[in-house]
Amino acid sequence: MHMRTLHILGVGTFVCALVAAFTVAGHARQARTVADGVYSAAQAQRGAALSKAQCASCHGDMLEGVVGPMLAGDGFLQAWAGRTMTDLVDKIQNTMPLQAPGSLSRAQSIDIATYMLQASKLKPGQADLAAGALAQVTFAAAPRPAAAPAGGAGGVNLAPMANLAQLMRGVTFPNANIIFNVQVKDPGTTRPQQPVPFDYMLWGSTVYYGWQAVDQAAQALVETTPLFLLPGRRCENGRPVPVDRADYQKFTQDLVNVSREFYKLSQSRKQDAIVDQIERLNDACANCHKVYRDVGLAEGGGLGGDRCR
Ligand code: HEC
Numbered sequence: 001m002h003m004r005t006l007h008i009l010g011v012g013t014f015v016c017a018l019v020a021a022f023t024v025a026g027h028a029r030q031a032r033t034v035a036d037g038v039y040s041a042a043q044a045q046r047g048a049a050l051s052k053a054q055c056a057s058c059h060g061d062m063l064e065g066v067v068g069p070m071l072a073g074d075g076f077l078q079a080w081a082g083r084t085m086t087d088l089v090d091k092i093q094n095t096m097p098l099q100a101p102g103s104l105s106r107a108q109s110i111d112i113a114t115y116m117l118q119a120s121k122l123k124p125g126q127a128d129l130a131a132g133a134l135a136q137v138t139f140a141a142a143p144r145p146a147a148a149p150a151g152g153a154g155g156v157n158l159a160p161m162a163n164l165a166q167l168m169r170g171v172t173f174p175n176a177n178i179i180f181n182v183q184v185k186d187p188g189t190t191r192p193q194q195p196v197p198f199d200y201m202l203w204g205s206t207v208y209y210g211w212q213a214v215d216q217a218a219q220a221l222v223e224t225t226p227l228f229l230l231p232g233r234r235c236e237n238g239r240p241v242p243v244d245r246a247d248y249q250k251f252t253q254d255l256v257n258v259s260r261e262f263y264k265l266s267q268s269r270k271q272d273a274i275v276d277q278i279e280r281l282n283d284a285c286a287n288c289h290k291v292y293r294d295v296g297l298a299e300g301g302g303l304g305g306d307r308c309r
């Protein structure tokens with residue numbers, strides 16, 4: 001199993017290296033930014049019609065963001081800074097519209113992307129943006145918001161990549177669930193599945209399991225919850241995460257504190273110790289969700305337009 005993991009990672013790295021080499025070569029040929037009149041007005045108009053029909057329900061008529069993120073304006077340009085039009089057109093063609101990904105042609109995806117440039121007040125030029133030119137057109141690196149950390153230790157870039165919902169789904173939710181799961185399964189008696197299943201997720205749970213996994217989930221929550229406060233992150237609907245709000249900061253701090261206590265409870269290796277306190281973890285999530293997540297369009301939750309307000 002170890003060998004197989006290494007092998008697959010190795011192939012991925014090799015492909016990335018090739019792609020990077022091509023991108024660099026393309027740049028040298030004819031580098032332009034999205035502000036250089038790279039599309040025609042007629043093309044953006046075609047894109048606007050497609051967008052109104054297929055995207056506006058989630059992204060808004062003016063691409064201002066509703067339940068999906070804003071797709072125009074400074075916040076949008078900043079979110080895409082440093083990437084190319086290929087990235088944007090791929091994102092559209094491969095993943096949107098959310099309920100029917102893959103249904104748009106390349107040409108349609110490009111047209112819609114140029115409407116995003118127009119809606120961002122970037123001037124058109126004479127010619128359509130062609131498929132072959134996408135890789136040469138970059139979103140200029142926007143100036144960082146003043147409060148954003150320039151880099152962490154060793155100059156590592158700490159700028160956010162995910163929106164808040166993605167961070168919660170990718171990091172907070174799975175780790176919290178490891179702790180919530182102690183209610184239904186005693187980590188002290190949990191043994192790895194035998195034979196080891198051919199499934200990376202299940203195999204992983206045979207390597208770090210039981211109380212060790214609970215310890216690590218609590219540690220992961222302590223270490224990653226402060227990322228809720230990283231400046232520059234947006235919520236899924238495009239609103240900035242309310243990092244300046246005192247109550248939002250307190251809810252974040254509360255989750256860090258509670259997670260620290262759950263680490264101690266896990267160290268006791270007593271299932272009951274966790275079960276007795278589990279409401280406190282639940283409340284640490286719910287207190288913030290009541291104010292900033294489960295508000296707006298759908299009663300009691302769902303993708304609310306008022307999230308993060
Ligand atoms: C049913 C709702 C829905 C519809 C319809 C929809 N989207 Fe989205 N879109 C989302 C959500 C939710 C996200 C955020 C999650 C993600 O990035 O995958 C998103 C993200 C995006 C992003 C990435 C934005 C960013 O800055 O990261 C782009 C670009 C996008 N959509 C384009 C489109 C286009 C173009 C259409 C129409 C062809 C469309 N979407 C239709 C819900 C929708």
Ligand code: HEC
Pocket residue numbers: 163164165166168169172173176228234235236237248249251252255281284285286288289292293302303307308
């Ligand atoms: C400080 C506030 C805060 C705390 C604490 C918090 N959340 Fe969230 N959470 C939010 C907000 C706001 C959203 C909506 C983000 C968005 O739409 O981009 C969210 C979204 C989510 C989502 C995604 C929901 C969806 O739309 O699919 C999940 C899952 C989630 N949170 C889980 C958790 C869990 C589990 C905890 C506790 C261990 C937690 N959160 C603690 C504020 C918080």
